[in-house]
Amino acid sequence: MRHRHAAAAARHGVSALCGALAALLGRRARLRWVHLVLGGALLMPYWLLAAVFVGPLSGAEGFLDNSVALQFGAYAAALPLVAVTALAPVARPLSVALARPLCGVPPERFVDGAAGLARTRAARLRTSAWCTLHFGVGALISGASLALPPFAVSVMIVPFSGSVRDWLGAPGFLAQPAARVLAPLAGVAMLLALAAWSAAAGALLARVAPLLLGPTPEDRLASAERRAAELAERNRLARELHDSVGHALSAVTLQAGAARRVLGSDAPGDVEFVREALAAIEDTARRTVGELDCVLGLLRHGEDGGADPAGDLTGPGLDALDGLLARSGVRVSLTSGGDPAAVPPAVSREAYRIVQEGLSNVLRHAGGPAEAAPAALSVLVGDEKLVITMENPLPGRPGPVRPGGGRGLRGVAERASLLGGHAEAGPRQGVWRLSAVLPLRRPLRSPLRSPLRSPLEGHQR
Structure with a gap:
């Protein structure tokens, strides 16, 4: 009897683990990650424009300076620009066309056809809020997707390679035997955290999409x-x-x-x-x-x-x-x-x-x-x-x-x-x-x- 309960518990644990991995790395999660990355790519022109004006105020040497103040200052200044340009009527059908195949939301919950143009004030404001959220969250996920995986891989291999450790200027305790166990685990944890963050952000957008891109009372x-x-x-x-x-x-x-x-x-x-x-x-x-x-x-x-x-x-x-x-x-x-x-x-x-x-x-x-x-x-x-x-x-x-x-x-x-x-x-x-x-x-x-x-x-x- 105990063996049967243990086997059932093991199967339940394996099933839960597979469900968690599917939620983090499954097809729906991957499509939502692509949707977020596209939002970050669409924010880039606004970020470059904002960096030209924010750079002198932050004390950066140029608009491509890697200073944190410039990066996040330009990011904060770019979001209002997105909100203003997204008031254009054509922004809503374009957003729907992008979100429909990638967000994992039933298509009928979006505005479709000729009614997709944002002709009313409420529809334009909703579209503006959606684009600001999509571009803003997408930019953060895109930045993390570019920076975190290389860093996690470096953490995983640095205890095993003296040349990599010297090139990175890593502290000497990473050469200890314990680090050879903990560092790979830490790198995997970083990657899983990124996947979890991306899945959570994608789920947030999927929940908000029908509210902001769905039909308004005037559309209905x-x-x-x-x-x-x-x-x-x-x-x-x-x-x-x-x-x-x-x-x-x-x-x-x-x-x-x-x-x-x-x-x-x-x-x-x-x-x-x-x-x-x-x-x-x-x-x-x-x-x-x-x-x-x-x-x-x-x-x-x-x-x-x-x-x-x-x-x-x-x-x-x-x-x-x-x-x-x-x-x-x-x-x-x-x-x-x-x-x-x-x-x-x-x-x-x-x-x-x-x-x-x-x-x-x-x-x-x-x-x-x-x-x-x-x-x-x-x-x-x-x-x-x-x-x-x-x-x-x-x-x-x-x-x-x-x-x-x-x-x-x-x-x-x-x-x-x-x-x-x-x-x-x-x-x-x-x-x-x-x-x-x-x-x-x-x-x-x-x-x-x-x-x-x-x-x-x-x-x-």
Whole structure:
């Protein structure tokens, strides 16, 4: 039993020793030592500049004098110069590029990309503090790495070489037998102390790096705004695809299904109905190809440094409403008022999509074109707002419902909200009513301020 405990203690001791050596001499410690040495090298120009002015004040014969006063005086004067020059915006991405592969810190904790430039006062001050710390500590480690190893090797060999002892002018007691044991140990201890000092300095920089080179609150806010803008753009594309392609596929599927059922019956006028259905399918498919090309063009937006996405979107507007109603497969009575040409293009495009989604709902839940009850559409253009109302009788039997509900009515609410308006949908006195009010003079609302939940979300069809 004692032997087993002794063996376990020995293994534990060996493991601890290996862990300590890895911490002092492992790959991470070596990379951090390289990072510190680079900081010392970057301080050298500042040190030389400071030595030119500090030399006369310290009484040195020249700026390359080896006096301690000159060395440390120039070092102390160089650090403020580093702090001032590190206020430049470009200093932060350069520091991040140097620290990322060498500090042993997860890359995501640093500022990256275009956001790396220090544009705010807080970011510049943090970068200045980092550069001062990195260069200052790095210079001390670099100096020690240059001076201490040769001195430690000299201490280790001086008891064994009289010529080296005479050349160094070492005291005579180093020739004693005890010195031949203690001197090598002292030299090894110096080297281990240097490694420990370097590892501790590297660990200090690794701990401080995310605080000084990581994102500031302004960076986090800007990143959140970029993510929100990207999400809003994705939602916008999803709405366009849903309303254009989704409507077309629903209409084509229902028209084709109705034509197939009619061909299987012997009712008079079958051929004429099928002909009209096929013509509607052809027209819908042809129109949707153009709309799909427009929507896919949004995916390439920005490759040529384009303008505001809200301003360069093209697509059908209220002027194309007659064609949409004629080939929708739904009997629609249209009531219009005002001048559609006075509606801004952005509002006109969104109004078209809202009507398109209303027609898709009528078709989808009626069961097919032949079964769809007449719908009433009202498009009224006023001085300040555009009011769209679509009503259709509720079907006697529930129509097919997709698992999880549809997304069209939520898209209608988002379109209206982005324009500063509102939309409502739901059963009203035996009819299904979809209404939207769109301001004509109010600019597009920022996507970051759009509601997270649609007011129509509870009535998705």
